[in-house]
Amino acid sequence: MIRLGIIGYGNLGRGVEMNAAKASDMELVAVFTRRDPATVKLHDASIPVVSVNEVADWTDKIDVMILCGGSATDLPKQTPEYAKLFNVVDSFDTHARIPEHFANVDASASAAGKVAVISCGWDPGMFSLARVYGNAVLPNGKDYTFWGKGVSQGHSDAVRRIAGVKDARQYTIPVDAALEAVRSGKNPELTTRDKHTREVFVVAEEGADKAAIENEIKTMPNYFDEYNTTVHFISEEEMKANHSSLAHGGFVFRTGTTGWENENQHVIEYSLKLDSNPEFTTSVLLAVARAAYKMNQRGEKGCRTILDIAPADLSQYSREELRAHML
Amino acid sequence: MIRLGIIGYGNLGRGVEMNAAKASDMELVAVFTRRDPATVKLHDASIPVVSVNEVADWTDKIDVMILCGGSATDLPKQTPEYAKLFNVVDSFDTHARIPEHFANVDASASAAGKVAVISCGWDPGMFSLARVYGNAVLPNGKDYTFWGKGVSQGHSDAVRRIAGVKDARQYTIPVDAALEAVRSGKNPELTTRDKHTREVFVVAEEGADKAAIENEIKTMPNYFDEYNTTVHFISEEEMKANHSSLAHGGFVFRTGTTGWENENQHVIEYSLKLDSNPEFTTSVLLAVARAAYKMNQRGEKGCRTILDIAPADLSQYSREELRAHML
Numbered sequence: 001m002i003r004l005g006i007i008g009y010g011n012l013g014r015g016v017e018m019n020a021a022k023a024s025d026m027e028l029v030a031v032f033t034r035r036d037p038a039t040v041k042l043h044d045a046s047i048p049v050v051s052v053n054e055v056a057d058w059t060d061k062i063d064v065m066i067l068c069g070g071s072a073t074d075l076p077k078q079t080p081e082y083a084k085l086f087n088v089v090d091s092f093d094t095h096a097r098i099p100e101h102f103a104n105v106d107a108s109a110s111a112a113g114k115v116a117v118i119s120c121g122w123d124p125g126m127f128s129l130a131r132v133y134g135n136a137v138l139p140n141g142k143d144y145t146f147w148g149k150g151v152s153q154g155h156s157d158a159v160r161r162i163a164g165v166k167d168a169r170q171y172t173i174p175v176d177a178a179l180e181a182v183r184s185g186k187n188p189e190l191t192t193r194d195k196h197t198r199e200v201f202v203v204a205e206e207g208a209d210k211a212a213i214e215n216e217i218k219t220m221p222n223y224f225d226e227y228n229t230t231v232h233f234i235s236e237e238e239m240k241a242n243h244s245s246l247a248h249g250g251f252v253f254r255t256g257t258t259g260w261e262n263e264n265q266h267v268i269e270y271s272l273k274l275d276s277n278p279e280f281t282t283s284v285l286l287a288v289a290r291a292a293y294k295m296n297q298r299g300e301k302g303c304r305t306i307l308d309i310a311p312a313d314l315s316q317y318s319r320e321e322l323r324a325h326m327l
Numbered sequence: 328m329i330r331l332g333i334i335g336y337g338n339l340g341r342g343v344e345m346n347a348a349k350a351s352d353m354e355l356v357a358v359f360t361r362r363d364p365a366t367v368k369l370h371d372a373s374i375p376v377v378s379v380n381e382v383a384d385w386t387d388k389i390d391v392m393i394l395c396g397g398s399a400t401d402l403p404k405q406t407p408e409y410a411k412l413f414n415v416v417d418s419f420d421t422h423a424r425i426p427e428h429f430a431n432v433d434a435s436a437s438a439a440g441k442v443a444v445i446s447c448g449w450d451p452g453m454f455s456l457a458r459v460y461g462n463a464v465l466p467n468g469k470d471y472t473f474w475g476k477g478v479s480q481g482h483s484d485a486v487r488r489i490a491g492v493k494d495a496r497q498y499t500i501p502v503d504a505a506l507e508a509v510r511s512g513k514n515p516e517l518t519t520r521d522k523h524t525r526e527v528f529v530v531a532e533e534g535a536d537k538a539a540i541e542n543e544i545k546t547m548p549n550y551f552d553e554y555n556t557t558v559h560f561i562s563e564e565e566m567k568a569n570h571s572s573l574a575h576g577g578f579v580f581r582t583g584t585t586g587w588e589n590e591n592q593h594v595i596e597y598s599l600k601l602d603s604n605p606e607f608t609t610s611v612l613l614a615v616a617r618a619a620y621k622m623n624q625r626g627e628k629g630c631r632t633i634l635d636i637a638p639a640d641l642s643q644y645s646r647e648e649l650r651a652h653m654l
Contacts, residue, residue, distance in 0.1 A: 264606050275591035
């Protein structure tokens with residue numbers, strides 16, 4: 001059994017607990033928290049909740065620590081810190097800062113002889129794999145990534161910061177016509193506006209100027225101004241009843257040609273339809289934790305991403321079983 | 328530049344020549360043949376065609392040899408033989424015999440200090456990856472693989488062996504309703520008949536009993552008896568004009584659930600639409616040749632499959648570039 005720990009018990013931490021309980025080759029040993037441990041209630045009350053200040057006492061009891069904090073402020077500090085003590089896995093998803101995060105984590109993990117795998121989930125993660133495989137096998141081609149339908153936390157937060165907005169939820173929705181054009185092999189040139197629409201549900205403060213709010217949303221630079229955006233004002237009850245889904249998904253395409261005259265067209269499509277974004281993300285984290293454990297057992301150390309991991313290492317099956325039944 | 332050789336110049340060999348000519352980091356150094364080299368005409372006449380009997384003279388001039396023979400009789404002999412001299416890549420696709428082939432090739436390659444990668448293409452190959460990743464991240468679920476629309480060589484050959492049949496082409500076609508049921512997350516139980524139909528185009532000998540041929544096709548054990556099969560009799564001209572396409576493709580699904588009560592459903596779909604089956608297969612072979620070269624440069628040896636290869640090793644980009652731009 002691979003012994004797992006969790007640091008941080010939010011949506012991701014809960015997903016790790018659930019997935020670990022169902023995994024045949026892993027067990028959750030402890031959950032570490034910055035809160036008062038007495039206030040954190042796990043689904044399985046028999047698993048200890050421990051103050052993160054005591055984490056160094058657990059180095060012999062945990063094979064892989066899964067870091068379930070946020071990318072904005074938690075992981076840039078936590079992953080390099082805990083890679084000094086444990087093999088670690090995180091879901092750092094600020095794409096632009098990955099090279100810097102990688103360098104920091106690599107320094108810690110290499111010095112400590114641990115394996116750290118960063119940026120695991122579905123994007124970055126499974127979608128990154130689809131992009132890299134697609135580019136490797138179709139070097140002459142184009143990439144398309146579509147996200148949704150699903151809630152964007154960043155865009156929802158941006159709307160919540162507008163004066164007069166009490167609550168908001170923003171859905172990113174891929175445009176069907178764009179998906180179909182790509183799928184048909186037309187290699188279209190698509191603008192930001194062509195690929196996705198944005199739909200916003202807003203609970204306004206009493207007496208707020210709804211027209212002003214709608215205008216501020218639709219013209220917000222970077223977040224909304226380059227998109228066709230629809231805004232709906234709803235009640236708090238409606239928000240609670242209809243907009244608590246954690247569903248998400250998306251599509252990665254690589255389209256390209258082969259042939260002396262580029263006469264042959266090929267379309268590779270990878271898609272995800274997920275009822276629960278955090279539960280699927282933690283499913284990926286667990287498979288990666290298994291790989292991190294195997295790699296460290298073989299003597300590897302340092303920072304890795306899912307692009308550095310042989311698929312067989314993610315699997316619950318042996319290489320012999322994979323060759324016999326899945327190849 | 329990675330220096331490639333080819334053994335066998337049929338559809339696959341031609342695809343390797345074309346793809347290698349377009350690759351920025353590879354060059355085709357020579358083509359080896361069992362035929363009289365003077366009778367083999369390459370697209371690029373400046374590349375030498377050499378008798379396979381002289382292949383041992385080229386060990387210092389070729390980094391990776393791509394074996395383009397057939398799985399029935401060529402590769403079981405050739406891959407273990409040439410893995411004694413070169414890093415090799417093959418597209419061995421007889422799923423049931425992969426463990427035996429792996430063992431034979433591993434013995435040769437390990438002893439010689441070479442890397443040999445077997446069973447690369449799209450199935451086995453890219454579809455195997457989709458199955459293994461899908462199972463790793465959704466352990467509680469079901470697998471579905473659909474092939475087509477495309478010509479099955481084995482089924483076409485089986486029809487050609489029937490008395491009175493001059494030529495035949497058999498298309499494997501996935502059933503749309505089955506695809507949709509899987510895609511919607513219904514986790515259907517599908518029989519062989521539910522998943523694919525078979526469509527056969529036959530050129531009959533003059534005076535042949537067409538009703539008898541049609542009956543023999545539709546009742547042929549293993550090949551057709553478990554499928555809904557349509558048979559069309561056509562002229563030789565029509566066969567040549569309309570049935571020379573090398574298009575193929577297919578779909579791999581992993582559907583499964585997470586949640587304490589399995590309340591969350593997830594659907595992963597990977598699909599390929601290929602205008603040219605052999606050209607796409609050789610695109611995969613070239614990416615794998617790149618990985619074989621990198622792995623051998625790092626001191627690895629022995630037999631591998633695409634399941635043992637870190638995605639970054641298949642890529643034309645450095646790991647730094649991949650992290651910065653594709654992760």
